[in-house]
Amino acid sequence: MQYAVLLILFPLIGVIINGFFGRKLPEKVVGWLASLLIGASFVVALSLAVQLAGIPSDVATEPAHGGHADAMHEDVIHAESTHDAGAVAAEELSHDSHEPAATEVHGEVESHEAMVDAHGEAEAQDVHGGCEGCEVSHPSVNVRHSRWLEIPVFTWIHVGDLDLGFTILVDPLSVVMMLVVTGISFLIHIYSIGYMAGDPRFRLFFVYLNLFVFFMLILVSGNSFPVLFIGWEGVGLCSYLLIGFWWGDMSKATAGMKAFIVNRIGDFGMLVAMFLLFHHLGTLTFQGVFEGAAAKWGADIGAPAITAITLMLLMGATGKSAQIPLYVWLPDAMAGPTPVSALIHAATMVTAGVYMIARSSVLFALAPAGMTTVAVVGALTAIFAATIGIKQFDIKKVLAYSTVSQLGYMVMACGVGAFTAGIFHLMTHAFFKALLFLGSGAVIHTMHGALHHVHDHHTDPQDMRNMGGLKKYIPLTYWLFVVATLAIAGIPGFSGFFSKDKILEMAFMMGTAEGLNPGNFLPYALGLIAAVITAFYMFRLVYLTFHGDYKGPKGSAEGLHESPPVMTMPLVVLAFLAVVGGYVGLPRVLSHVNHFENWLYPVFAPANRILDVVAHQVHAIPPGQAFHAFPHPEPWLEWVLIGVSVVAALVGISIAFTMYIKKGLVGEPDEKQAGFGKVLWQKYYIDEVYDALVIRPLIGICRFSWRIIDAAIIDGGMVLGTAKAVHWVGGGLRRVQTGVVSNYALMLVAGVLLVLVLFMFR
Amino acid sequence: MELTIYHYLLLSTILFSLGIIGVLTRRNILIILMSVELMLNSANLLLIAFSHYIQNATGMIFVLFTMTVAAAEVGVGLAIIVTIFRNKETIDVGKMNLLKW
Numbered sequence: 001m002q003y004a005v006l007l008i009l010f011p012l013i014g015v016i017i018n019g020f021f022g023r024k025l026p027e028k029v030v031g032w033l034a035s036l037l038i039g040a041s042f043v044v045a046l047s048l049a050v051q052l053a054g055i056p057s058d059v060a061t062e063p064a065h066g067g068h069a070d071a072m073h074e075d076v077i078h079a080e081s082t083h084d085a086g087a088v089a090a091e092e093l094s095h096d097s098h099e100p101a102a103t104e105v106h107g108e109v110e111s112h113e114a115m116v117d118a119h120g121e122a123e124a125q126d127v128h129g130g131c132e133g134c135e136v137s138h139p140s141v142n143v144r145h146s147r148w149l150e151i152p153v154f155t156w157i158h159v160g161d162l163d164l165g166f167t168i169l170v171d172p173l174s175v176v177m178m179l180v181v182t183g184i185s186f187l188i189h190i191y192s193i194g195y196m197a198g199d200p201r202f203r204l205f206f207v208y209l210n211l212f213v214f215f216m217l218i219l220v221s222g223n224s225f226p227v228l229f230i231g232w233e234g235v236g237l238c239s240y241l242l243i244g245f246w247w248g249d250m251s252k253a254t255a256g257m258k259a260f261i262v263n264r265i266g267d268f269g270m271l272v273a274m275f276l277l278f279h280h281l282g283t284l285t286f287q288g289v290f291e292g293a294a295a296k297w298g299a300d301i302g303a304p305a306i307t308a309i310t311l312m313l314l315m316g317a318t319g320k321s322a323q324i325p326l327y328v329w330l331p332d333a334m335a336g337p338t339p340v341s342a343l344i345h346a347a348t349m350v351t352a353g354v355y356m357i358a359r360s361s362v363l364f365a366l367a368p369a370g371m372t373t374v375a376v377v378g379a380l381t382a383i384f385a386a387t388i389g390i391k392q393f394d395i396k397k398v399l400a401y402s403t404v405s406q407l408g409y410m411v412m413a414c415g416v417g418a419f420t421a422g423i424f425h426l427m428t429h430a431f432f433k434a435l436l437f438l439g440s441g442a443v444i445h446t447m448h449g450a451l452h453h454v455h456d457h458h459t460d461p462q463d464m465r466n467m468g469g470l471k472k473y474i475p476l477t478y479w480l481f482v483v484a485t486l487a488i489a490g491i492p493g494f495s496g497f498f499s500k501d502k503i504l505e506m507a508f509m510m511g512t513a514e515g516l517n518p519g520n521f522l523p524y525a526l527g528l529i530a531a532v533i534t535a536f537y538m539f540r541l542v543y544l545t546f547h548g549d550y551k552g553p554k555g556s557a558e559g560l561h562e563s564p565p566v567m568t569m570p571l572v573v574l575a576f577l578a579v580v581g582g583y584v585g586l587p588r589v590l591s592h593v594n595h596f597e598n599w600l601y602p603v604f605a606p607a608n609r610i611l612d613v614v615a616h617q618v619h620a621i622p623p624g625q626a627f628h629a630f631p632h633p634e635p636w637l638e639w640v641l642i643g644v645s646v647v648a649a650l651v652g653i654s655i656a657f658t659m660y661i662k663k664g665l666v667g668e669p670d671e672k673q674a675g676f677g678k679v680l681w682q683k684y685y686i687d688e689v690y691d692a693l694v695i696r697p698l699i700g701i702c703r704f705s706w707r708i709i710d711a712a713i714i715d716g717g718m719v720l721g722t723a724k725a726v727h728w729v730g731g732g733l734r735r736v737q738t739g740v741v742s743n744y745a746l747m748l749v750a751g752v753l754l755v756l757v758l759f760m761f762r
Numbered sequence: 763m764e765l766t767i768y769h770y771l772l773l774s775t776i777l778f779s780l781g782i783i784g785v786l787t788r789r790n791i792l793i794i795l796m797s798v799e800l801m802l803n804s805a806n807l808l809l810i811a812f813s814h815y816i817q818n819a820t821g822m823i824f825v826l827f828t829m830t831v832a833a834a835e836v837g838v839g840l841a842i843i844v845t846i847f848r849n850k851e852t853i854d855v856g857k858m859n860l861l862k863w
Binding site: 737738739740741742745746749 | 782785786789794855856858859860861862
């Protein structure tokens with residue numbers, strides 16, 4: 001497995017070759033070299049995935065039906081006994097020695113199944129019996145499993161107790177991320193060869209893209225928080241460089257700075273979380289942190305320290321994954337070239353926060369308040385961004401708010417304990433959102449060509465009010481775009497449906513599991529409304545762009561042409577993925593095996609076990625029956641939930657159809673915006689609010705520090721003041737130097753006399 | 763009346779004071795130089811007196827050195843004064859105040 005390091009090295013080689021020696025290379029060579037290196041990385045990731053799948057999992061996945069409670073305990077104990085039977089036995093002894101059945105474990109590890117049944121039942125009886133004083137089961141966590149491979153590359157930091165290696169972690173979760181990152185990146189690199197053709201800084205663009213992939217792979221494959229953080233900061237840097245790629249335009253340069261600064265706020269949270277983790281646990285590797293946290297706070301669920309840590313981690317995620325309140329940079333980030341929007345600001349980098357939350361699932365599971373906050377932030381972001389998307393006219397802005405909204409879904413999924421569903425949606429979203437962005441890029445490319453045809457440099461090629469009727473000019477792009485739109489809207493059969501439905505189902509089940517309090521259904525309700533709105537604004541986009549009459553400048557219609565194959569071919573591949581990507585995780589009523597869930601099961605098993613204990617402590621649910629461990633509704637309920645999701649999507653689509661096809665509405669020009677629509681069009685004036693609440697006071701403080709503290713007090717008072725005082729004193733004292741020898745002699749005698757007198761009266 | 767050490771001390775003090783007064787009050791640089799010599803010699807007198815008083819010849823040898831140094835000093839001093847006089851046509855110290863602020 002040592003070759004896993006190639007995964008990270010290939011993009012780096014691209015950076016070095018193109019960055020340092022590529023000056024003389026022709027465009028085509030630079031572009032294809034960069035693309036193929038990413039392709040090579042993808043092959044490495046694929047091979048890692050195959051190899052990992054070849055290792056039998058020692059964490060038994062759930063059985064298809066029934067027997068949940070026993071099986072759950074079997075999983076964990078089975079996992080532990082395989083690794084270190086002796087140590088586990090001792091641990092079991094210390095925890096459960098009051099239970100007669102448990103002592104048998106140590107004698108015969110082979111026959112653990114029978115014993116486990118007894119163990120599970122004994123524990124269940126404890127709870128049913130309402131034994132208040134007796135020891136509640138203490139979640140001991142074993143993060144390592146047979147598919148958790150750590151490949152050390154080199155020792156990075158070795159100081160005192162801290163021993164951090166630069167180590168690649170290959171486990172089911174990181175492999176999913178590697179495949180998504182390298183796969184999507186490969187397609188987008190190829191697309192960029194067409195999209196960026198002729199750009200004077202073509203080479204630099206590919207250097208940045210490769211550098212981005214390099215850091216993104218470090219982010220997803222690090223085995224500790226600091227290594228993750230290197231990637232985290234590195235992708236932030238690349239994001240900044242690429243948003244402001246065309247910095248000649250001041251607004252684009254500003255958008256880059258905004259993204260960079262807003263992300264720093266989130267990074268502050270990440271850093272504080274890491275400091276806290278190190279302070280409390282003395283280690284920063286994933287394994288050490290998760291096992292240490294479970295041991296330290298397992299008996300003290302929701303302790304202030306772990307809650308603070310999870311909230312700080314969430315702060316980091318809100319920055320990188322564009323959640324409320326730090327989402328404001330993402331829509332502006334669309335100033336970058338469209339492939340960048342597709343790759344960094346839709347498919348990969350912005351999902352880093354979701355990945356980080358999922359990776360830290362054990363920590364979040366230990367802090368119920370943190371989990372709830374995550375769920376609420378995600379749900380609010382999902383609906384908030386979706387409503388803004390309704391009234392945007394820039395085709396990329398609509399997609400940007402859609403991305404924020406979908407990221408909200410993923411975060412909400414993590415918040416309700418549905419980590420698998422969150423990662424599933426992350427993957428399908430990467431497919432269809434990359435396709436949507438690249439499709440919009442193709443549309444913009446086409447519009448640009450058309451406007452160029454009539455030498456029109458004033459009309460905005462991204463404004464949907466200038467499009468319309470493009471279906472007949474660029475049919476291939478249209479159909480690919482429709483596929484992605486159906487996927488994001490949640491139409492059955494497309495990937496987005498399966499993942500979104502899974503998230504909504506889990507959100508619903510969380511509501512039922514924690515009692516039928518309406519507040520518990522808030523995430524579900526918000527998610528469902530957001531689904532309606534998503535379907536609406538996506539079809540609004542399609543109708544405004546591709547249907548109706550062409551509204552561009554006169555004569556420019558002849559300039560509308562389909563994009564070159566180098567751009568459309570990646571779209572075809574992505575469209576294929578956007579359709580079939582969902583079939584790895586079919587809902588339970590349609591398939592006995594959910595491959596995706598089984599694949600990620602070992603990663604989230606520890607967190608699920610803790611959540612199970614939490615549920616039984618906080619909500620008095622018998623162990624093993626909590627929804628987190630086996631979150632399956634009854635088949636009839638699942639059908640109902642699927643039906644509701646589909647109806648939601650259809651409602652959104654039909655509203656869009658009525659408004660934009662039947663009534664033939666077109667976008668109102670800027671000056672005709674009014675009422676609540678104007679508030680939405682102006683994005684709830686959030687930027688203005690931030691400007692008034694944060695930026696202006698900050699500038700005020702800076703001005704005060706500059707003018708008063710720095711210029712007046714430090715420069716004027718302390719630096720120049722000292723000089724003036726010395727000057728003044730010196731001006732007086734220099735009069736002593738008369739230049740007359742007699743005076744000096746007098747002074748000398750006076751001095752001698754003084755010394756004499758001093759000696760005499762000593 | 764026998765001469766005691768106290769008489770030598772008194773004479774030496776008087777001579778030294780006269781030297782100081784001369785240095786401080788006179789404006790003629792030659793007289794200032796002579797006053798300095800007077801002070802030096804008062805010190806020499808004291809050295810010899812004590813040398814005799816404690817019956818130790820070190821003091822007397824020291825006086826020889828002092829006189830040598832004084833001779834050298836006068837040589838240098840007079841040379842400087844001559845140079846100053848050639849440049850400024852005066853030997854009044856009150857007028858030699860170039861090295862002032």
